[in-house]
Amino acid sequence: MNVYLLCIFLFKYQIICNTTGKTFIYLPFITKMRKTEYLIIFSIAFVFLLCSAFSAQAEEVLRFEQKGNNEKIIISSNIQNHKVFIINNPERLVVDIPSLGKRSFSLPDSYKGKLIKSLRFAQFDPKTSRFVFDLNEEIKVLTVKNDKKKKLIIDIAAKKFSQKSKDISVVKNSKPSKPSKPSKKYKADIPPLIVIDAGHGGADPGATGTAGTQEKDLVLWYARSLKAKLLKLNKYRILLTRSDDKFIMLRERIAIARRANASLFISLHADSADEQGARGLSVYTVSEQASDKEAEALAARENKSDIIGGMDLSGARADVADILISLAQRETKNNSATLADLLVLHLNDRVRTVPSPHRFAGFAVLKAPDIPSVLIEIGFLSNTQEEKELRSKIYRDKVIDGITVGVESYFRKKSAMGTSNYLVRNKFLRGIIELFVWLFSIGFTLRILGFVIGVVMFNYYTRDLPDYSQLSRYDPATLTRLYAANGKLLAEYATEKRVFVPLSAIPKSVTNAFLSAEDKNFYSHKGIDFTGLARAVINNVKNYGQGKSLVGGSTITQQVVKNFLLTNEKSIERKIKEAILAMRISRVYSKDKILELYLNEIYLGLGSYGVAAAAQNYFNKSLDELTIEEVALLAAEPKAPAQYNPRKNYDAAKERRDWVIERMREDGHITPEQEKVAQATPITLRDRDVTDTARADFFSEEVRRTIATMYGADVLYGGGLVVKTTLNPELQIAADRALQQALISYDRRRGYRGALAHIATQKEWKNSLVSLTIEHSYHLLDNQKLAVVSALDESKAQIVFDDGKHGTLPFSIMKWTRRIIADGKIGAEVRKPADILKVGDVIIVSTLSEEEEKIASPKKTTNKKSQDKKSADSTEMWSLAQIPEINGAMVVLDPHTGRVLAMSGGYAYGGTEFNRATQAKRQPGSSFKPFVYLSALENGFAPTDVFLDAPVSMSQGQGMSAWRPANYHNEYLGPTTMRVGLEKSRNTITVRIAQAMGLDNVLEIGKRFGIYDNPPNHFSIVLGAVETTLLRLVNAYGMIANGGKKITPSLIERIDDRHGKTIFRRDDRVCSQCQLTQISQIAPDDFPPELPDVREQIADPRVIYQITSMLQGVATRGTAARSKEIGKTIAGKTGTTNDSLDTWFVGFTPDLVAGVFVGYDKPRTLGKKETGSSVALPAFISFMKTALADVPNKPFRVPRGIQLVKVDLHSGLPIDSFNDTELPDMKIIEEAFVVGDPIFVPGKTEPNQKAKQSDSVVIDPQDSNVRPPAIDGFNENELETNGAETSEPEINELEETPVEIPPLNSGGGLY
Secondary structure (H helix, E strand, C coil): CHHHHHHHHHHHCCCEECCCCCCEECCCCCCCCCHHHHHHHHHHHHHHHHHHHHHHHHHCCEEEEEECCEEEEEEECCCCCCEEEEECCCCEEEEEEECCCCCCCCCCCCCCCCCEEEEEEEEEECCEEEEEEEECCCEEEEEEEEECCCEEEEEEEEHHHCCCCCCCCCCCCCCCCCCCCCCHHHCCCCCCEEEEEECCECCECCCECCCCCEHHHHHHHHHHHHHHHHHCCCCCEEEECCCCCCCCCHHHHHHHHHHCCCCEEEEEEEECCCCCCCCCEEEEEECCCCCHHHHHHHHHHCCCCCEECCEECCCCCHHHHHHHHHHHHHHHHHHHHHHHHHHHHHHHCCCCEEEEEEEEECCHHHCCCCCCEEEEEEEECCCHHHHHHHCCHHHHHHHHHHHHHHHHHHHHHHHHHCCCCHHHHCHHHHHHHHHHHHHCCCHHHHHHHHHHHHHHHHHHHHCCCCCHHHHHHCCCCECEEEECCCCCEEEEECCCEECCCCHHHCCHHHHHHHHHHHCCCCCCCCCCCHHHHHHHHHHHHHCCCCCCCCCCCCCHHHHHHHHHCCCCCCCHHHHHHHHHHHHHHHHHCCHHHHHHHHHHHCECCCCEECHHHHHHHHHCCCHHHCCHHHHHHHHHCCCCCCCCCCCCCHHHHHHHHHHHHHHHHHCCCCCHHHHHHHHHCCCCCCCCCHHHECCCHHHHHHHHHHHHHHHCHHHHHHECCEEEECCCHHHHHHHHHHHHHHHHHHHHHCCECCCCEECCCHHHHHHHHHHHHHHHHHHCCCCEEEEEEEEECCCEEEEECCCCCEEEEEHHHCCCCCEECHHHCECCCCCCHHHCCCCCEEEEEECCCHHHHHHHCCCCCCCHHHHHHHHHHCCEECEEECCCCCEEEEEEECCCCCEEEEEECCCCHHHCCCCCCCCCCECCHHHHHHHHHHHHHHCCCCCCCEEEECCCCECCCCCCCCECCCCHHHCCCEEEEHHHHHHCCCHHHHHHHHHHHCHHHHHHHHHHCCCCCCCCCCHHHHHCCCCECHHHHHHHHHHHHCCCECCCCECEEEEECCCCCEEEECCCCCCHHHCCCCHHHCCCCCCCCCCCCCCCECCCHHHHHHHHHHHHHHHHCCCCHHHHHHCCCCEEEEEECHHHCEEEEEEEECCEEEEEEEECCCCCCCCCCCCHHHHCHHHHHHHHHHHCCCCCCCCCCCCCCEEEEEEECCCCCEHHHCCCCCHHHCCEEEEEEECCCCCCCCCCCCCCHHHHHCCCCCCCCCCCCEECCECCECCHHHHHHCCCCCCCCCCCCCCCCCCCCCCCCCCCCEC
């Protein structure tokens, strides 16, 4: 063993160098050393002497005697049982005895016999040691004697001298076998074999998602798909460890790969974490090599004891074989790391990966000694959103494609580098190793070199130590949190989930628990606890050979060094550097500083870094709320967080926790009574309260992208930012539901597209349903599931779910399901369920709405017996559903501040992260018209001005056909006022208005209100033909709602850094009176401080009120008349583009703006009769009913300089122009006219300063047709006629509705 350790050290650290064929030992200059550093050197030398002594003892176990032609092999040990047999071709004698532990044997120089050529020794399994004697010729076993079970004597002789002797305990091969040859995978003419391992299986389901997805089923689906993808390349042979649902031991999975001579081993798994925010793919390689003996034993069981990593070791002596095996394992580990890095490179381009996705672990399936192996965690089933993605075919194909490209890159790289291992193939190197084994086999030489090597090692490891001064600048990665406006947690982003807490704020009970568990003498030792180290050595010696894990002796200081300055690599090099640095930083930093670093850096499981994050994740408590048993559990975790996870290994976690409690009592931190009570208390974990969280996936993703743009990904994931967003969770829920219901309602009008799939046989239905659920679940809403049709009759369809439960689909709520025939036309009405469904169809079902429950519920019966029978036979009723092909978005905004209160970017976030509210640019259609009319009002036009609603033609230039915009259904009203033109959305009137004032004014107002940045000089822009986003358009309407003040849409209210300093604030106004620190500074007659209104005035408030009044008419009489059912003061405008490709509605109250867009992602017509009023408006109405349910009605604010005049709606003439007999037939409204100062237009005139200071206005009350508005709204009589007709007409919301025009007089102009 000592020879092996020495040679590994010499080769690993290049003290023995083979560069030009020469061998030499490098001895650097030895510098001055401190007393403690000398102690390390002598300790290292002592270890080498101890190893040599063990080697000397080991040689006494085995002796040889010769007498004539006979030879005896004598093994002295506790031999309760034994097995002796011969293997031919080549000739070998094999002896199995009870385990001798980790020892090393070789043929001694004192052996003078002729029969034995060499000796090999290995641990065959945990209970058996095996001697293999390589022979020079055929022999026979004459006798085998077990002397009192303490000495095994084997008498052998050459076969030519013992023809009459009888063989004893000899087993021969039935057929002569050929000598072992290198593995096929090293031959270039045979395609590489890739073994794909689908994790878990059979009785072991693995992780289970919140929707019931089992890891074993999911990864098998991925494994089959990966196999199919790789086979299509015609470059590889593929083998699955399991092709169906069966259980396979981990060791057997490796054995399958080795028997098949695999070139690569890829194991697929799905991850799970207690933190719901954890998500992303990761790739693991082995963190520690399988021991040489373990590798040798594994190879022996596969009848390949002479072949390791393509090396033929049949002729090598044991010590040399051990070294070569170690080199092969190192090459395998390097190849595994290369494969993992390439997989991460290509997967990171396709799917979300965890931070630092190439990770290391000691998983058993990664320990094949000569097969590059990786384990891929495809994502987190514990994350509801990612579970839906994992079950989708789109996500699966991205993962499979990334793995395939990574494998291709690996083999290309290996081909370029050459597949042979230089260290393994180089015969010269093998000779050098054998030479050093021979030279250093002499015990005395080892004793001399032990001290020399100790000096060399210390000098070697101290010359490139890292700079530990960085500890004074400790700034750990902490998680970034997003909060809604009401304080609910919205999202968390982190590479390491950590909350930094200074030591002064950590309770003493917490620090005492960790000191008792990890480092009792922390405050007394100087970095290394020699007492604790000695205790650990003694315990390890006692446990030697008993299969128990080794006890560590690292102090908290050493753990800080490892976590901050070094790596987690388990090697002699790291331990030596760790010890030196621990002593040095103990002389520089205080104990409290080191302990603070440790308690905030240590990983404690469940994704928690540091004690504060762990307290929240384990118990949903702050540190000062933890009990004794809770702090003890946290202190139990640093040793092995995965092993002591109380959710997965409760018994192990409790045993370790109780041990910590016992140590706390022994150290005097708690009393025996407290110990008894704490140990008797079961472990109880507490998840975060759901009521403390909010969900807004599209909103959160938009905030995440914004922060990443502002500060970079490193700050986002490690900066510990506290982000307060503008989100209103209640409005977000209402927006999501309203949009989803509108999309479903439209989709049902287009008919039923059929079942998702059909299952032919009953035997396959459950597994098939599970697979389909995985594939489609990311599209499903919370109230939707997949089911299989099990039976049909005239009135209902029977369904069954994957959990075996049954349900019913009443035909009374299935009548919308007419089939879609050619060209999108709807087929004949459905008469029974069998017209659209078949037994075996896989369908989507949803819970019943209130309306559906009224239709589906059977009539009550007075017959008690029939009631009882119905109750016994009834099953839960469901409604047939389908995933809408159409999609859309909704944005809700505060018009006074620009704060985005809710944002829904599509039907379901799981289908895609594409946000249709901010990323989709579509034509706004008629919803842009209000800004054309607003520009006209700024340029002196009035709402009562009359334009001709008739066909219009415009030249587009030489050689181009004329542009002839038309009205909906090509119907025209003749001379029409601007108000009616906007209310009825007349295209030709809008074009004539733009012609009258010039296109430049339209382009300018589009830029001024932020709808466009640089709009093209195309006249079609006046009809909304130039694309924009929903967020921009809603923000523009918000500036109408607030009286013409400029606002910028914002999703973020404030950002604080990890130290609580505000680094971003949406509202950056300065309030000098808000900085008072004492109440005595406030005078009794002081008023609350007023912040200045710094918003830029971008339009005259009087003109803004005029357009608001006209939009209010749209919502009461025009294309959006359905919005009256909201029962509140509403203004807004519909929008529909050519061929009904896009539909819009944007509306507002005095204090709230909401906009809806609906259309196909790949634009196509919604149908001839589908408009903004029939598709988008219902979502707005549904949302506003919820949002304004408890909000008092409030009229629009009327600014100073507005006169309200009673006029006829259609002609725009004042009512005093008509006689009393004409008035009853007229539609009278109050029209708003601008009076006083000139209209303010930015860049053209200055704003009226008086209008900005006061909303009050003085108008002659003697004029019966002109009334002054109230300062704070309207009185009861005014509200009856404000913005509404005196006699309510019959509402018709179609845009083509004709309007009768009375005779004109000189009151209005005709354009």
